[in-house]
Amino acid sequence: MDTGHSNPWTIPAKSRPSHQESRSSSVDLAASPGNSSPLQLLCDMFPLVDIQTIKRVFARSGQNPSVCAEMLLSLQPLSDDGSYNNFAAGIVASTSDAHQTGSDPFLHLPVDSVKIIARFLTLFDLAVFGCVNRECKRLAEKELSAVTVLNNAGGLRQASDEKILKMLARFPNLTSVSLYKCCGFRCFSLLPVALRGANITSLNLAFCENIADVDVRVLLVGFPSLQHLDLSGTSITDEALETISVMAAETLRRLILSMVKSISDFGINFIHTRCTALQQLDLRGTHISPGALEISPNGARLTALYMSACKRVSRIVLLQDFSMLKTLVLSSNLNMLEATLSLPHLNLLNMSSSKQLSRLSLDAPELIIMNLSGCSGLLHAGFTPSALQRINLYNCRSLSSASIASLILANREFLRDIDIRGCPQLMDTDAVLFAQQCPIIQRFDVTGCKSLSAHAISQVNRAIASSLERSRLLEERPPSR
Template sequence: MNGYQVPPYSNGNSGNGAGPSGNGGGGSGPGSKFGSVSLLSVDPPNINERLPKEIILRVFSHLDLVTLCRCSQVCKFWHQLAFDGSIWQNVSLFEYGKDITGAMVETLAKRCGGFLRSLNLRGCQNLNDSAMRAFSYHCVNLERLNLSDCRKLTNEACKHIRSCQNLLSLKVNSISNISDDGVRYLAKCERLVELDMSWCNISDEGLTRLAQSCRHLAALQLRGCRDITSHGVAELSRHCTGLRVLSLYECGHNIRDEAMQALGANCPELRTLCLSHCGHVTDTGMIGLAAGCGQLRNLEVAGCRLLSDSGFQALARGCPQLERLDLEDCVQVTDITLAALAAHCSHLRILTLSYCELLTDDGIRQLAGGLCAPESLQVLELDNCPHITDTALEHLVACHALQQIDLYDCQQITRSGIRRLVGHLPNLKVHAYFAPVTPPGQPEPRRRRYCRCCCSLL
């Protein structure tokens, strides 16, 4: 032999006697030359035998969908565990939206069964109504369902969803095929707390039916539902008095002061309200809202051009807990509004004043000296405020918590003013734009001009 070789291990005793002692028939084995060599069998530990099934399931429950499917291909035992319903309680297929088919979703429903609690199918554009039928049959304990942008779904899907009586949160926004007929089925889910029906074709009829049945609603998104009027909002406020979040963004001119007065009278727990681009709301509505919604934290009224200082003065006095206020393009707002906010709203963190063209440096001075400025104010947006100058930036030095300021198209703001502000607030992010300086060109020769009135040469 040129070198020592370990003989292959055998579980049994071979007939040739080539065992560990080397006393076999040939006598020329390693044992005869080096003495007794004992080779022990050391099998690698089997994780399936060393760990309880419950521990492996717990590990699998923390894996993402792709990794879990890969683990299912290791062995039959892992395949069984990987598709155990207990670890499929929260499923999100959002990242694979365009690749998900209705048949795949039906298979998933059968595997998850009653274990499934939360399902995110947002953007699964191939999803159809039959898949919802499978979920309504197998996943009766479903609590959270996101079907946003599943645009092939219709009212028939709502008919199946009504079987999920434990449903607490539902998102069907951007599904234009859902109308008041679909809402009639969804109203059977009486435990709903959160509902998003933005950009669906619903009207006051559907909203009223929903409010009458789902009295526990706390958050409702109705963005872009232009057939909803003040009457529907009033009905909502009467039946869902615990409402905390309501978005009527771009619901149009049908939302008027009566809706705001109804919310103020019936929804004292309201925390967040979006009225952006509801252009017929006036100071009267704002005063009614402020009178009853003292817990309001976030208000968006961008593009509500009929609102003025008197409405926002009432808001500041009645809603001192305000944290975020969006007044973009409220063209009647003046320094008086800023003075009211400075005096009453000590928790204000985010304030948008873009396109409020009547504001001046004095308004910023009052805001910077107010209750919110030293510790609370973090974001201030002043885009396209033509009367704001570097003097306003000097006042903002007192806002120690300020993290971001937007100054696009503020023509009287200079680079040096911004540098001085950043010198006092080094962590501040400034968003501004300065048009590049155009180099002077050669003077053009004087040309003859014609008067358009008499066509005579000038």
């Protein structure tokens, strides 16, 4: 703070107009008693704003001081010299009694102190902080121009459309923006203007309830480089999907449509057959069936597909036409009975909590992680993976010991984590054999396997401890020269 002697970093007082200089000589405040009138108080709160401007805003507010103050605290610049009128309300309130009327509490702070303050502010507070004075404005603009990803929209969810747009405009170099759960937002057509549309490659509008099909068209025109689009939980229809398949066919790489209940197989077929650049498709919680994923020579080549909790998934067949898939999530499909998967490059498979699944045929030589937990009805399983590192068979109550043995022993050189809790058909000899045959195993959980004896569980634990000790010694061994 100001210590009373010269400081080369102190902002000179002449860099900003004084409270008295900002007023017009023709102002008449006699209509209100003393200095306690609402207009006088507003002048004291906003010394940088010309009195005529305050009077006009005061009149527009219906002479309501609180409404007028809120309007003056908007993000709109009001002065020609680039100064903003958005004083931090909390700072003004806490310092109005401690400082002389018309003084700027930040005026005597060294620049280094201002920078320290800025480090502790969120991006949204920093944007507001830039409205305090010129030095804060320069600092905020420098910091905000370096921001390219704005994914925390929590501070905007209850704001008006105007305030959201003005806040977004403060970030000139954004490439990724999230308006997640900004449920009241409606001015989607103005987003490309506020966000300088050509720069945006990722847009999250999940649970923006007011977005319509026509808005999707406007956004695609305004964001020609869009690669990632999240429309989860919205009310768009197949019309919007057809628009996407035409206007973003060569640019869109990731499309998230989870919990969108008003789309059908017809719309998804447009996406899958036309969007040649599409790599990731999220259909969780929709009414889509696997039949919507019709293969087209010029269609999508998906690397990740998410179809969890889709009630229309009963049987699924994914063969060589989906050869590029690396991630497949089919969890919580309560009506799924059978799955046939031949996916040469698949790395992750999650079919957990699909309780009715009874038959699984899996040909995935590069599979690393497999989660079948909660598939309590699984009876027949044919596996060919040979590089698995993590297996979760928790509560696979119907899976035979022979099926478990063939899976574990085929991958024993790579397995690090095995979870076979609650598998009642696992025998003592098999459990001990599995633990001893996996040289780098780090976790082997057999909790709830009631058929196992205490002696077998003890042998399993000793085998795991021995494996962990070998791994520790290998890590501590100095590299050979």
